[in-house]
Amino acid sequence: MKFLYIGLLILVFEVFSCTHPIRRETTDYSHIDSLVTQTTDSLDSNPSFVAARLRMALHNTQDSASFYKLYVVYIDYYLRVFSLDTASMMAKRLLRYANEKPLSFARLEYKSEAYNALGNCQSINANLDSALVCYRLAYKYAMLDSSKVKVPDIAVNLGDMYTRKGNFVEGISFYRRALYVSDSLHMLDRMGFPIYFGLAQAYFSGLRNFTLADTYFNLARKYYDNRTLFEKFVFCNNRGNFCYYRQQYRKALPWFLKAKALVEPDHILFDLNLCNANLGDIYLKLSKLDSASYYENKAYAYFRPLNNITLLYYIATVQAGIALKRGHAAEASQWLKQYPAPQSTEPDLLSLRNKCWEDYYVMIGNYKQAFAYQTQNMLLNDSVRAQEVNSRIAEIELRFRQDSAILQREYYIHSQKEQIKALRLTNYIWILLSIIIVAVAALFYFYTKKKKDLQRIRHQEQITRLRLQNIRNRVSPHFTFNVLNREISTEEDKQKHQSLFSLVSLLRQSLAMTEQVSVSLAEEIGFVKAYIALEKHRLGEDFATTWHIDDQLDMDQLRLPSMMVQIPVENAIKHALTPKPGKKLLSISITRHKEGALIVIQDNGAGYYPGQQRTNDSTGTGLKVLYQTIQLLNAKNREKIVFSVMNIPADAGTGTKVEIYIPEHYVFE
Incomplete structure (x- = not known):
């Protein structure tokens, strides 16, 4: 199966892999360079439009240097539409122009372009020896050009041509040259696919080195999405062949199906029936005889009138x-x-046919003839294997020579660079010292400035603390509590007496808690219960509170941000339950959840609607401060506090639910 489309793929790479290097004629104008770029980029998508623009531009530039810059693109156009006689004639005219003028980089490029185009024409006409001669001349002139931008294209063409002639070792050597130059010129985005695919095909078809072939197939796959439909088809078909020869028939099947899906919408019958032939063979290997017969019959019906013997x-x-x-x-x-x-006929197909004859004679009982075909296959396989071994040895030797040459060149370049570095080292040292001195001076300046700024900030903070302390001392909290205690002691009404006493206790506890970042769960619950007791008289007999606290929780050890429960409870009483007529229910549940505690606060009010305007005495500051506190603390902890406010679903009544999750080992710093 490997013979299918290898030659046609190489042909397409030879014609379409070439783009044009940057021209350096001093007589050219920037708009000509722009036109060359535009027309080259549009050759695949709109060739007729490109041809019209080129004819007009060539008419305007006549026989100038700019004329021949556009002329190169025009030759490429005729190659793409397979008008080979016109392309060949134009390439010869370009060659005459380059030979008539004094040698320059532009003339070298024109000679390289002309011989490359002539090589493409000979390759399409299957004149492989003539194509090789043209490509070698193109490669020679491309190597003389200092930019080397044309070298990868021509090296790929030479690699393809040697591969078509069966000289896989020489083909691999040119693919490697193309890879080396493309990598050094950062051209792999454009050249990566033809180079890697050519290497994969040469190692697979010629040397049977499946490991290296698979590596290069995978590298070519990275550039698959940006290739033409035909290149995608050939890649899928040959990837299927690769799996076929490794006897990985189930892996080969998706590749052939993918290749068929690519050409089926455009009714490319030759490619379609080629896939049918391959699919029939795969289904035969998988013992799916009905499918195998279906696809082979379709392929036979198409190729029989064409009399394609192979x-x-x-x-x-x-x-x-x-x-x-x-x-x-x-x-x-x-x-x-x-x-x-x-x-x-290729040895692989001969081996396949001999195996069929062997199986046939075994079936009819003629074992002598079956043994003869088995012997033929063994001799054929030994011959192919010996040739592959020789090719592998030759390829390894060639790769060693190429790698040695590259290493020598890199060593020479490295030595030259080291000498230049040595000559410039003194200047670099003085420059470096100057930079260090300036940097140290700048650091010293900024350090001094920052130190003064910090001192000024500390002075301001100290002044602010003294002012606040002065304000607090004007109305001491202890003075306030003493006055309230005197009033409580003179109050005869027991209910008022108890309310005032609870208020003082609540104020003292609030003052103590506001000085702390975190409090124990027991302290927070005690504070909340005191607050609810004060509000209960105002809410009336319709107000009821339910508590559920898990016995497994250590109330004294588990800590949480201060006011974490108080603020939601206060909001529930103030905004949800106070304006509500009828029953007013507030439930507080504290249970163990995961590695911490889950606190759920729920009321039966109208619900939580942040967009609605609050009461006049509400600023929303409590929740804002709570959210900001949680955000600051969570930034220092891997496991986070979770605080969520939600409406109770309509089918469960109305109200608001607040859920708070406190991790057990939370750090409050």
């Missing part, structure tokens, strides 16, 4: 294999005799 030989071999698996010896013999092996 493909018919392959299809007949697969058909014979299907017949043998079904036990139809006579039908298998008919297929095998109908299409004998054409000249220069």
